[in-house]
Each structure stands twice: as structure tokens, then as C-alpha cells.
Amino acid sequence: MRLVIAECSVDYAGRLSAHLPLAKRLLMVKNDGSLLVHSDGGSYKPLNWMSPPCVLTTVEPDETQAAAGITELWKVTHKKTGDALIVSIHEVHHDSAHELGVDPGLQKDGVEAHLQKLLAEQIELLGDGYRLIRREYMTAIGPVDILATDATGASVAVELKRRGDIDGVEQLTRYLELMNRDPLLAPVQGVFAAQEIKPQARTLAQDRGIRCVVLDYDAMRGLDDSDSRLF
Amino acid sequence: MRLVIAECSVDYAGRLSAHLPLAKRLLMVKNDGSLLVHSDGGSYKPLNWMSPPCVLTTVEPDETQAAAGITELWKVTHKKTGDALIVSIHEVHHDSAHELGVDPGLQKDGVEAHLQKLLAEQIELLGDGYRLIRREYMTAIGPVDILATDATGASVAVELKRRGDIDGVEQLTRYLELMNRDPLLAPVQGVFAAQEIKPQARTLAQDRGIRCVVLDYDAMRGLDDSDSRLF
DNA sequence: GGCTTTATCTCGTAT
DNA sequence: ATACGAGGTAAAGCC
Numbered sequence: 001m002r003l004v005i006a007e008c009s010v011d012y013a014g015r016l017s018a019h020l021p022l023a024k025r026l027l028m029v030k031n032d033g034s035l036l037v038h039s040d041g042g043s044y045k046p047l048n049w050m051s052p053p054c055v056l057t058t059v060e061p062d063e064t065q066a067a068a069g070i071t072e073l074w075k076v077t078h079k080k081t082g083d084a085l086i087v088s089i090h091e092v093h094h095d096s097a098h099e100l101g102v103d104p105g106l107q108k109d110g111v112e113a114h115l116q117k118l119l120a121e122q123i124e125l126l127g128d129g130y131r132l133i134r135r136e137y138m139t140a141i142g143p144v145d146i147l148a149t150d151a152t153g154a155s156v157a158v159e160l161k162r163r164g165d166i167d168g169v170e171q172l173t174r175y176l177e178l179m180n181r182d183p184l185l186a187p188v189q190g191v192f193a194a195q196e197i198k199p200q201a202r203t204l205a206q207d208r209g210i211r212c213v214v215l216d217y218d219a220m221r222g223l224d225d226s227d228s229r230l231f
Numbered sequence: 232m233r234l235v236i237a238e239c240s241v242d243y244a245g246r247l248s249a250h251l252p253l254a255k256r257l258l259m260v261k262n263d264g265s266l267l268v269h270s271d272g273g274s275y276k277p278l279n280w281m282s283p284p285c286v287l288t289t290v291e292p293d294e295t296q297a298a299a300g301i302t303e304l305w306k307v308t309h310k311k312t313g314d315a316l317i318v319s320i321h322e323v324h325h326d327s328a329h330e331l332g333v334d335p336g337l338q339k340d341g342v343e344a345h346l347q348k349l350l351a352e353q354i355e356l357l358g359d360g361y362r363l364i365r366r367e368y369m370t371a372i373g374p375v376d377i378l379a380t381d382a383t384g385a386s387v388a389v390e391l392k393r394r395g396d397i398d399g400v401e402q403l404t405r406y407l408e409l410m411n412r413d414p415l416l417a418p419v420q421g422v423f424a425a426q427e428i429k430p431q432a433r434t435l436a437q438d439r440g441i442r443c444v445v446l447d448y449d450a451m452r453g454l455d456d457s458d459s460r461l462f
Numbered sequence: 463g464g465c466t467t468t469a470t471c472t473c474g475t476a477t
Numbered sequence: 478a479t480a481c482g483a484g485g486t487a488a489a490g491c492c
Binding site: 045083 | 485486487490491
């Protein structure tokens with residue numbers, strides 16, 4: 001992510017035409033090439049922006065533009081729609097770049113979060129001798145919902161979903177590949193747990209040696225009297 | 232505006248509960264106290280945020296939190312709803328503040344400027360034989376959007392609006408009164424052109440002998456190949 | 463992948 | 478002030 005504070009004017013042409021007069025603003029260039037133009041007020045919506053997929057190119061200002069005080073010209077075009085955003089920069093006050101990496105993303109607490117909490121408390125539902133290591137076990141590619149050990153002490157990675165679909169199996173597969181490369185964890189067994197598991201997902205999981213567990217949410221809630229406290 | 236790049240986790244409690252696991256993100260603190268938490272991808276929507284009016288306070292982490300690696304705690308609460316956003320900062324990688332001032336704000340040209348340009352180019356939309364005299368024809372009380380002549384060579388004053396309201400008809404009426412006193416122009420016919428004309432405005436216009444024309448912006452754009460050049 | 467519904471929606475406008 | 482509808486809506490859920 002690149003952060004630039006600059007005196008600039010902005011023109012947008014796409015579904016509509018819009019113009020931002022010259023003023024000092026924040027230009028946020030994300031890793032995917034998308035651009036956000038923010039002022040020091042308003043809500044979270046930028047004054048103007050370009051959504052991915054798009055490309056940012058810097059153009060050399062021509063004589064007229066240079067005479068008008070433009071020192072840099074950014075052109076951001078959307079790859080599909082052809083929408084264009086043109087940023088005319090007059091003066092740069094700040095310019096810094098930062099490596100942020102992939103974000104694990106927002107968890108909206110609802111049924112899945114509650115399911116995770118309940119299963120963590122009732123980890124023996126997976127089998128006798130199972131013990132919880134931790135929830136949200138962090139890996140380089142994101143957090144695994146639950147990490148546990150089975151009766152033999154071997155690691156078990158649990159992926160939780162309300163509706164178990166192929167996507168969830170793929171996700172768990174990626175985690176397992178990564179974790180099995182870690183000598184401190186390997187061998188790691190996979191468990192795909194959901195209130196409902198689609199036949200395709202079940203077939204794929206079994207094909208990859210991943211155990212499928214269907215969870216009874218209501219029964220799990222019934223066992224847990226802390227339910228009234230919610231979280 | 233303050234920009235902070237930090238390892239942080241975020242919890243939101245308001246209309247819903249949500250959580251962001253520990254990761255490196257951008258924290259944007261606007262002048263009004265509002266906060267935006269951005270990752271290096273996604274759309275213009277932040278991962279999490281607090282809208283104004285709100286207040287940001289920094290809290291000293293307690294022993295447990297400090298032991299967990301939290302060096303700073305930000306608490307942003309909405310003044311009316313009481314929604315709260317809690318940012319647990321583990322490590323700050325960048326921290327800078329910038330004075331941006333008040334933004335002049337976005338001008339949506341789709342409204343009038345673009346319409347005027349398009350209608351000037353496609354003046355025959357008003358009728359066969361129409362010819363453009365000039366845009367922004369100056370009078371003593373201000374510029375008339377478009378001055379043209381009809382097939383007979385008589386003057387036509389065009390008032391353009393995105394949404395045709397009574398105000399626009401009144402404005403055009405004033406121009407027409409003035410221009411009809413000019414022997415070089417008189418008689419001047421009035422045309423009220425807009426993407427949408429309100430019934431009250433239409434009634435008033437017709438009562439004053441002003442012709443109403445509804446413009447199809449998209450069709451006019453489609454006819455204008457200069458649109459593909461963007462600027 | 464395409465479609466429908468939702469949103470801590472935001473934002474403007476009319477009442 | 479509040480209600481209503483559009484948005485460069487974006488994002489989640491569902492078939």
C-alpha cells in the first residue's frame with residue numbers, strides 16, 4: 001500500500017463524469033492497483049476511487065499541464081469497463097509505501113462464531129480423548145478455526161462452516177498442506193465440521209482423507225447453559 | 232488526518248459484533264475523530280470503521296493486555312448510538328499526521344456541464360434546422376446555457392437542468408424577458424431541457440409559452456464518440 | 463458463474 | 478427533522 005498526501009485535482013469518467021477541484025487529499029494506492037481519494041471528513045466512502053481490477057499508470061505531463069503546475073499525472077483505468085480516473089498532482093507532501101500482506105478478513109459474529117465457541121467447549125464431540133489446543137490458530141495463510149489433538153496426541157485442524165460446501169474443503173486442504181510442512185505439527189489430520197454438508201463437499205473431503213462431521217447446533221446449544229450470555 | 236500502519240486486531244460492537252484478527256493494517260483517523268481500518272485489498276469499503284460523530288480515546292492497556300503484546304488501545308465510540316470500536320495495537324510501523332483542510336467536494340458533471348456539451352453538439356435534437364450560436368451566452372443577469380436559432384433563424388434560449396424544477400423555469404423566464412428587449416435577438420423562444428421535468432415545472436413552462444424537452448442522457452452519450460476519449 | 467438480497471450501507475432529495 | 482429512493486452501490490448468500 002502506498003500513501004500519498006498531495007495537492008491534486010481528480011477527474012473521473014465512467015458511468016458518470018465527475019471532477020474534484022484542486023485541494024490537499026490522501027491518495028491510497030492498494031496493492032491491486034486500486035486507488036482511493038480521501039478527504040479529511042465524510043464517511044468511509046472516498047471522494048473518488050477506482051475499484052479493482054484496474055491499472056495505474058503515470059503519464060508525463062505535457063507542456064500545457066506542466067505550465068498549469070501539474071508535476072505528476074496518474075491515470076487509473078478499469079480493465080473491464082474502461083472507466084478512467086485521472087489524478088493531476090501539483091505538489092506531494094508525503095509519500096510512503098508499506099507492505100501489509102493478505103488480510104485474514106472480517107469475522108461477523110453470528111452462527112459460525114457461536115458454533116466455533118460451542119465446538120471448542122465440546123471438542124469431545126469429535127471423538128474421545130480430543131483436546132482443544134486453540135481457536136483461530138494462526139497460519140501464514142490465515143487462521144484455522146480450531147486446532148486440537150486426538151486421543152493419540154496427533155494434531156487435528158478443524159474447519160467450521162454453517163453450510164459445508166466445496167470451498168470450505170478447499171480452504172481446509174490449503175491449511176493442511178501448509179501445516180503438514182511444519183515438523184512441530186505434522187502429521188495434521190483434517191476435520192470438516194458443519195451443520196449441513198453438501199454431497200459434493202463430502203465426496204471431495206473423503207477423497208482427501210478429511211473427516212466430515214455434521215454438527216447439531218440446537219443440541220450443542222442445549223448442552224451449553226452459557227448460551228444466555230451469548231459471548 | 233492521521234495515518235498509522237500497525238499490527239492490530241479490531242473489535243466492533245454495535246448493530247452487530249465483528250472481529251478482525253491480528254494483522255498489519257492502515258488506520259486512518261480523520262479530523263472529525265472517525266476511524267477507517269483498511270487492508271491492502273478489497274474495495275473502497277474499509278474492513279471496519281466508525282462514522283462520525285464519534286470520539287477516539289486512547290486507553291492504557293491493563294497487565295493482561297500488555298502481556299498479550301498490546302502496546303496501545305484505541306477506543307472509538309459513536310456519540311449517539313454508543314457503538315464501539317476497539318483497536319488493539321501491537322506494533323506501530325508508521326505514524327504521520329497531515330493537515331488537509333476542508334475539501335471543496337465532488338462536482339458531478341453528469342448533471343449540467345456534460346449535458347450542455349452534448350446538447351451543443353447535438354443541437355438538432357431540439358428540431359430540424361436548429362443551429363448552435365453559442366454556449367454560456369452572456370447576458371446582464373448571467374449566462375444562458377445555450378443560445379441557438381431554429382429553422383426560421385429565430386433565436387432560441389435553452390435552459391438546461393438535470394432535474395427540471397420550477398426554479399429553472401423562473402430562471403429561464405428572467406432571461407427571456409431580458410433578451411426579448413434586445414432588438415437584435417427578439418423574438419426569443421424559450422426551451423426548458425432536462426433529463427427529468429417535474430409536472431409543476433412543465434405546467435408553468437407551458438403556461439409561459441416555454442417548450443419542454445426531456446433529454447435522454449445515455450442516448451446522447453452513446454451518440455457522442457468523443458465520450459470514448461474521455462477527456 | 464449468475465442471480466437475489468442485504469447493508470454498521472452512503473448520499474441526496476422531497477416532505 | 479424525517480422518509481424515501483438511487484448508487485460508479487459493494488458484498489454476502491443461494492441456486
